[in-house]
Amino acid sequence: MARKPTQIFSFSKLSFSSGLSLLIFIVLLPAENAPSKSALQFFVDELPIPPVIRASGPPRSSARSSARSSAGSGAAPVEVIMTLNSFTTKIHRDLPEVSQFGYNGSAPGPTIEVEKGQPVRVHWRNSLPSAHLFKATKPMEMGGERLCNGGPDIRNVTHLHGAIVSQPLLLLPQNENVPAQTDNDGWPDAWNTPGQEQIANYPNEQSARTLWYHDHAAGTTGRNVAAGLVGLYIIHDDYERSLNLPQGPYDVPLALQALGVGNSSLYYTEDLSQEFYGNTVAVNGKLWPYMNVEPRKYRFRLVDVSNARSYGLKLVGTDQKTPGPAFYQIGSDAGFLENTAILNDPANPQSPELTIAPGERADLIIDFAKYAGQTFLLRNDNRDGKDGEIAVPWIMQFRVGQTVSQPDLSSLPMKMKEIPRLKESEAAQTRQIVLEQKTMDNGQLMLLLNGKYWKDEISEFPVLGTTEVWNLVNTTQDMHPFHVHLVQFQVLDRTPFDVERFQKTGEVDPLCPKGEAPCTQPAPPNEMGWKDVVQVDPGTVTRIIMKFSPYPGYYVYHCHILEHEDMDMMRPFRVIEK
Template identity: 45%
Template sequence: MTLSKFVDELPVIRTLKPKGMMDGVPYYQIRMQQCRQKLHRDLPRTTVWGFEGNYPGPTIEVNRGEWIKVKWINDLPQRHLLPIDTTVHGAEANKPRVRTVVHLHGGVVRPESDGYPDAWFTRGYRQVGPLFTRKIYDYPNRQRGTTLWYHAHAIGITRLNVYAGLAGGYIIRDPLEEYLNLPKGPYEMLLLIQDRSFNADGSLYYPIGPEPPVPNVCPSVVPDFFGDNILVNGKIWPYLDVEPRKYRFRIINGSNSRFYRMKLSSGQPFYQIGTDGGLLNTPIITKQILLAPAERADVIIDFSKFKGHNIVITNDAPSPYPRGNPVNVDTEGQIMQFRVCLPLSSYDFSIIPCRLNTIIPLKESCARLIRNLTLVRETDKFGRAFLLLDGKRWDDPITIKPRLGSIEVWNLINLANSTHPIHLHLVNFQILGRQPFHVEYYNKTGQILPTGPAILPDLNERGWKDTVRANPGEITRIIMRFVPYAGLYPWHCHILEHEDHEMMRPYEIIN
């Protein structure tokens, strides 16, 4: 079924209010619920999972340094919406089908509030995972102002829970931003981009296995999944009526596997002002923005010279990225439409400042340790693609134990054939650069033979990051300081099909 584009208005996601106070700080109760929602004019209502009765979930908005408490409540049915592969670690037949735990992606929180994959719980907390399970999470928000997002994170079924709809936005506001005079109020919006496929009855489609099928395993985990409909804020190919003025958009790639290389059909640039971890030093003027799953971009689009125009955000990123199939320009090649049709309600006093922030570089000379970590593609006992971090599985002994307060450099050596977005919980990092190397020579000798010069990160990557694109045949170098908490945290590929099938490892920060 081919759906009409730009017939539904972009939903404005509501901001959630706290239920009250607890221990002197705002307290939220957020339920994960099954609901039916109209995702497109021409589709019947679709059964999805959401937070507080909505997909995507409501936005949580706080000020920097404002401590909040959140009780995440599993109010989902006992039966899962989607097919569960019980051969995947953590999703075995003896585990409850519907398990949840919520991770605040990019949040600087203690381990017990991080949403550790094994810390899942069921409806009513009747059964819990083995580690760190608690009913109320603490979010101190003692970090830079930025756009985060929260999403389901239970081991073995993250791809299914997020695809069912368990995701939402989280904004930390730095009061100092007021002095920058950026677009705000109705001229600032969150854009959560995801891809989905649908059955004829409007229900979510998710494959039961790869092609050719895996013998004796059905349903089976797939190596990645790309939907042929693009949703923004829970609507398929929506439109937004805008005034001829500047707007600020906080863009989140919430897709399971799909990368987006976005351009504006008008040929005009984006002014990117921020990334995963907050504002950049200066705005970056760019005709395209590439976002891997979980990456964010804070951008300003200036519509002031385009009165009467319809402008489409397009996408031309291959799937899998970067060597996969080209996009179908009639489907996943388009994301949403802006209609510059509203009258100017007032003079636009907002600006795009020359200076946004001060980012102090971490010095490689201060690193206590440099780690070489491989991203490898193997096959599991069923012959399926099996992607691993440093050749190890989730339950293997922990080998990465940074000291609290120390700086380390991680060299991510990608021996696989696609780009992996690598996400570290707790810490933000800076990208030092990327360098191509001879993969076959490394596989034979274990030695790195560069095939070209080291390349600095893109201009719009030179801020604080929590997710980095590690390209095939390249060494991606990142540097970070392990603060402010000790304890156990995950790092993983944020292609959710990879994460669920062992491309995730714990690391432990020790005192």
């Protein structure tokens, strides 16, 4: 949507100090944070690794706490306590401590690691203060209710993104007299308040993959996530181990989160019609960190946990131009690809870069073996500045050492398990989901799905065990990362269409560039695996196919730009039994 920028972010002439390759930058802070120019240095904080709670398997050197049990049929659930709390922390060496929300005293929260088939029961205990870090955003109409002001200032419910869980009941906000409520999927209206607890059961009957958890309370998800309520969740299995991938200290999570940094505190957008891009990007909770790596292969689990910011990523040398090592993408949202996708190949100028949107994950291997003694910058090329987005072209730095501490015996697989393709001919139904922008009678803008509000009655009732094709018709000017709970899906294709004609007639008329046909583009190689988020480009019909199983119940689909979600770009659906 068209908006006026609320922050200004600019870079001074980039310069490097000898040896450390430090970039100097200037941040012009937003008006509400008493503007002043603050010169900070890039790459002075080492990349932190979030603490680990290991629910199964051997301990890792980075683990701070553990809850171990052996996986297997009928295994008892491992009980894990995750406390939502407030704390102060340093996000940059030269900035004062800032207040954040998080889990167990960290943001991102602890990474939960579990073996496939090992059930885990998480107690999400709300110990947050009664007042939020950020004041409620400008009220918006939400299907007749006032958005953000429609409940307590602090209300929370945690969703494990990508988890396949049962959700048999349509839950309501937790009664103040009820200390705990079972809510596996994190139903947006089933929020709790300080002193209460959400109990979630995760069967973990999924193959090895990287999931992540975050707040999902209706109307305030964006505020809560911007405050720090995110964390990672990793499932391991025997097939993953058979691939002989880099492991231990060479298996590294990278959670990218856009933050709004003021003079002495974090800030959030004051109006939901302005997506929250922030003015900086933290990696695992630190701004512009560096990582010392050995000249060998590393596995990086990259997760975009930002509210709205997408990234176009590649490695470059300190001259900001020389291409760095290639990205070998071995997995996406819901596990391994069938064929490794090569991105940012320095030997191929036409090689695509990695584009990742909110909610998406990319499982990468980067081989630094030929680059001993060199330094690389992780560059973000997704900075076109529209919608008030502030350019953040540099994310972090990699410093490659001269030697390895032990021989690199890990593998780089180019082919993995076959992924059976779902057949369109077996789809029981094809649905059209229109992503649209609407102007309310009071002049406010809303983002909707099929013209319906979150509070409207359920309109989609997929039958358990059946396959459906969903045509995602984007009539807006924004790219929307579209997420469906419960299921994993496959991306079929994308077709540009005549938006104006569609809005007049309801007909989807393909709009081929320069009149060339066909203009339908199949999914690229790194989208040929199982997904749970797909980038729906503006003026494009994106088609996905999915099977609704293994549980009946109540779930949601929504845009994963969190301000859009909070503005009603979220709808419930119910999976019914035959």
